[in-house]
Amino acid sequence: MADSPASPSDPPAIEIRDARVRLGDTEVLRGVTMMVPRGRMVALIGPNGSGKTTLLRCLLGLQRLGSGEIRLLGEPVGPKVLARVGYVPQRLQLEPSFTLSVREFLSLRRPETRGWFWQSHRRTDAQLHGTLEELGVGSLLNRPLAGLSGGQLQRVLIAYSLLSEPELLLLDEPTAGVDTPGENSFYELISAVHARHRMTVVLVSHDLAMVFRQASWVYALNGVICCQGHPEEVLNADSLKAAYGIHVTPYHHHHQSDGSSEAGQPIRFRRR
């Protein structure tokens, strides 16, 4: 895995200059400029319709820019650099009749397991062993992917991404559809993976509590980057008003060291 620390001479993980995208009559991205240094866990937040998904699609080469430039790991977006990028989508929307098992799904990612159709399960498991153990998905191998719970599926999707040893991991609303205990264990997993592999992690989310607990840097998007900084700097009333267009105040309990509130509940934000 990408376990060597980023050198100061390494190009940034993500570099976006004046990115503009128009979808129909709406200019969704109106000149986004941002730079994500390597090795950080950052969050991209914004309300619905702020352009988060469009920006993510641009990063993945799924949406063309009207103008501007995006570079990932120092290279323009394309198949070559995407081989070094992991992506965890929000959901899969699988047809229940699709019998793909977790083992078969994970086998699709690595060149040595692409012969999954012909080889024994034992051989495939041996080739996947390290990642299965790290992420605790070994017990799910025989389960159909379409039958997993939200939390299990997210864990499997992370495992799938890590199999390609990415230097940059992009997660799109990773805990949508996951219950609160599943959400907590998911973020613990992401933090552990980030710490162990020292990769750059970008969480695209509208979950402000998650941002406060997990990210070291936050970008607030609403067509443009409205503000950026440490979570406690960005998550204040004025910044959130700029990003969300409404008055939102962070509602803090006293924090425990693990980021949870005193009462054991996640930090909530309330609208005024």
Added chain:
Amino acid sequence: MPDFLSEPFMQRALLVALALGPICGFLGVFVTARRMAFFSDTISHAALTGVAAGFLAGFDEPTVPVLLYCSLVAVAMLWLKERTQLLNDTIMAVLLSTSVAGGVVLLSLQRNRWAELDKFLLGDILSVGWMDVGIAWMVALLVVGILLWRLTPLVLLTTHEDLAHVGGIHVRALNYGFVILLTVAVSLTIRVLGILLVTSLIVLPPAIARSMSRNLRQHIILSFFVGIIGAGGGVMLSYPLNLPTGPTVTLTLGILFVLSLLVRRLQQDPTRDKPSP
């Protein structure tokens, strides 16, 4: 060997069924997982215009015009999906209905061919020649070869198109390639089952195999063999029972489907084998 298999026309029919049944079963796993059953139905109905246009152009056996017109409709469906805001179902319904209407209008211009309509609507596998057998086997080997060669990208594409893209797969090319393979298989299978029933050979084998499969590998292999059993068994049953061949193939698969549901029901019944108190 049953007596009727000494008849050359039955030998040819069985050979064609044994070539096309399994490839439809294989393709069907992905057609159902990608919610494309209506897509294959549209392709098969589009064949009516291909048949009529072929007759008009002077073809006695309109396999080539059918293949060309069905491919055109398939590509048009993908193109409209990419370039318009129309719903998939709307696009398919438009192409299906206009193709059927176009076919009937073109056939009405050639009254001497009108009697042959049944042959294309319900299939006429007993009339295939050795050339058809050769084509069916060449296409079957080609389709299975391509599916096995591109299996991993196709599975990833079926799972999530964006993940496939990030995984370095040319999503658009693979989508078009899959649709062309499906179109070729459907166009040829019309000779076995006819325009009205061809989708049954695509949809029923994976549905039957589903209840006995714990993973995709098993599902593909079982669906492949159910395709062989359904198509081959239907052809063989139709002769001694003196039934139309295409509908017999579909009914054979239908019976297997009901049996598979019963087996699944028994497997899932929590009271099964439960000791009485």
